[in-house]
Amino acid sequence: MQTFDLEAQGLRALNQALHNLKDANTNETAWEVVNPKGSHAIAVGVDAPIDITVRGSTGYYCAGMNKQATIRVKGSAGPGVAENMMSGTVIIDGDASQYAGATGRGGLLVIKGNASSRCGISMKGIDIVVHGNIGHMSCFMAQSGNILVLGDAGDALGDSLYEAHLFVRGTVKSLGTDCIEKEMRPEHLAIIADLLKRGEAEHLAKPSDFKRYGSARKLYTFNIDNASSY
Amino acid sequence: MCGIVGLFLKDPKLEPQLGAMLTDMLITMTDRGPDSAGIAIYSNSKVGHGKLTVQSATPGVDFKNLDADLGAALGKPVLMLVKSTHAVLEVPADQLDAARSALRELRPGIKVMSSGEGIEIYKEVGLPKDVAARFEVAKMHGTHGIGHTRMATESAVTTMGAHPFSTGADQCLVHNGSLSNHNGVRRVLKQAGMTFETENDTEVGAAFVSHKLQQGETLGNALEATLTDLDGFFTFVVGTKDGFGVVRDPIACKPAVMAETDQYVAFGSEYRALVNLPGIETARVWEPEPATVYFWER
Numbered sequence: 001m002q003t004f005d006l007e008a009q010g011l012r013a014l015n016q017a018l019h020n021l022k023d024a025n026t027n028e029t030a031w032e033v034v035n036p037k038g039s040h041a042i043a044v045g046v047d048a049p050i051d052i053t054v055r056g057s058t059g060y061y062c063a064g065m066n067k068q069a070t071i072r073v074k075g076s077a078g079p080g081v082a083e084n085m086m087s088g089t090v091i092i093d094g095d096a097s098q099y100a101g102a103t104g105r106g107g108l109l110v111i112k113g114n115a116s117s118r119c120g121i122s123m124k125g126i127d128i129v130v131h132g133n134i135g136h137m138s139c140f141m142a143q144s145g146n147i148l149v150l151g152d153a154g155d156a157l158g159d160s161l162y163e164a165h166l167f168v169r170g171t172v173k174s175l176g177t178d179c180i181e182k183e184m185r186p187e188h189l190a191i192i193a194d195l196l197k198r199g200e201a202e203h204l205a206k207p208s209d210f211k212r213y214g215s216a217r218k219l220y221t222f223n224i225d226n227a228s229s230y
Numbered sequence: 231m232c233g234i235v236g237l238f239l240k241d242p243k244l245e246p247q248l249g250a251m252l253t254d255m256l257i258t259m260t261d262r263g264p265d266s267a268g269i270a271i272y273s274n275s276k277v278g279h280g281k282l283t284v285q286s287a288t289p290g291v292d293f294k295n296l297d298a299d300l301g302a303a304l305g306k307p308v309l310m311l312v313k314s315t316h317a318v319l320e321v322p323a324d325q326l327d328a329a330r331s332a333l334r335e336l337r338p339g340i341k342v343m344s345s346g347e348g349i350e351i352y353k354e355v356g357l358p359k360d361v362a363a364r365f366e367v368a369k370m371h372g373t374h375g376i377g378h379t380r381m382a383t384e385s386a387v388t389t390m391g392a393h394p395f396s397t398g399a400d401q402c403l404v405h406n407g408s409l410s411n412h413n414g415v416r417r418v419l420k421q422a423g424m425t426f427e428t429e430n431d432t433e434v435g436a437a438f439v440s441h442k443l444q445q446g447e448t449l450g451n452a453l454e455a456t457l458t459d460l461d462g463f464f465t466f467v468v469g470t471k472d473g474f475g476v477v478r479d480p481i482a483c484k485p486a487v488m489a490e491t492d493q494y495v496a497f498g499s500e501y502r503a504l505v506n507l508p509g510i511e512t513a514r515v516w517e518p519e520p521a522t523v524y525f526w527e528r
């Protein structure tokens with residue numbers, strides 16, 4: 001286990017040490033970051049199959065652009081956690097602030113508390129599992145990937161949605177433009193079962209608890225009759 | 231950008247440390263707003279005593295014999311404590327308005343930062359650490375306080391453009407964001423008798439809340455009205471003699487995090503600002519909801 005004291009050693013040294021592991025033949029595969037104290041950009045741009053545990057809460061952009069790594073935050077995460085993640089897994093034990101998982105292209109983001117506004121905005125292939133609630137404008141222009149919400153969703157869920165799958169167990173305060181409830185088919189139940197398992201939530205819910213929301217596909221191309229909806 | 235910090239103490243034992251805790255929080259928010267900084271601190275005043283915090287660009291001239299001159303004008307004793315470019319003038323509470331009028335005659339160059347029974351406001355251009363040191367904020371006692379680090383967008387980097395803004399007795403407001411309809415709202419408020427010192431958007435937000443309070447609204451209702459009448463981005467933190475309130479616009483893109491323990495309620499633009507508070511590890515920490523008013527009163 002490599003222990004890194006962020007307060008003593010500094011952010012750039014941490015991220016450089018983690019970046020150096022790319023394509024390295026190393027046995028330094030387990031990392032622990034102590035004293036994060038809400039610092040920004042912790043473990044951003046990691047590209048190695050390693051495990052990183054952050055002991056405390058983080059500020060902006062933790063685990064952004066992650067590839068391959070498993071990053072666990074033993075606290076809450078500030079805005080933009082796992083933004084543009086490519087692959088790997090990011091697990092937040094507490095809450096996540098706005099735009100968690102934004103533009104994510106792959107991998108899995110698990111938030112065990114609540115996520116606030118704009119969760120999964122413009123997601124492009126990432127899977128997101130939120131044990132609690134998500135805030136307003138979540139999944140705005142979400143293009144692909146899956147989001148599973150065990151709690152409730154705020155206003156304007158999935159506004160201007162493309163082909164991401166949205167699964168919500170609780171209430172949806174309102175649906176955004178062009179987002180509708182859709183029929184749940186067996187292949188969707190299989191996706192949910194897989195997400196519950198990988199999202200450490202199998203004990204909390206079952207696939208049949210959820211409703212599916214998706215795109216009505218009315219806004220894909222410009223149509224003058226929809227001008228007021230764009 | 232801009233950074234906001236706020237602390238409302240429930241436990242009187244922490245009151246001697248209020249200034250030190252707020253100073254630490256404020257300096258942590260330096261990279262959100264290195265242009266200028268300000269702080270409003272509320273303390274329990276002696277019954278019947280009022281305080282005017284005033285600022286001068288030429289304190290050596292303006293503050294010389296000011297206590298005696300103001301005392302003679304009011305016919306009452308005046309105590310003065312000079313701190314760098316600011317001075318606190320202690321006058322009987324029922325003489326606050328008279329003192330303000332007298333100051334306009336006696337020292338036209340002086341600006342009034344705050345007026346009331348509990349509030350003192352200190353603000354200047356410069357790095358938060360320098361502003362806090364200049365006014366010895368870390369030594370101040372109090373019941374609650376609000377600080378701001380400014381990255382200017384809507385008006386010039388000047389002392390008067392720094393936050394907090396105080397537009398009513400014992401009231402203050404700080405802001406992260408920008409208002410887009412402030413000129414229109416300012417015009418309406420001017421017609422209603424409110425006065426303005428700057429072209430700043432935040433001063434309009436402060437005056438809007440003060441005007442509602444003058445009309446007899448509660449702090450909660452006054453903050454609720456910002457959601458319908460003010461257009462733009464805002465996270466506001468406001469202080470009154472006994473209270474502390476928070477509201478975010480419905481889009482809520484300006485960050486905010488709060489923490490509460492048995493000892494205090496704290497606000498920070500980022501969690502970083504809260505990490506050195508006592509008991510933060512076990513505090514209830516949450517992000518205030520958009521378009522939702524939070525306030526605490528003694």
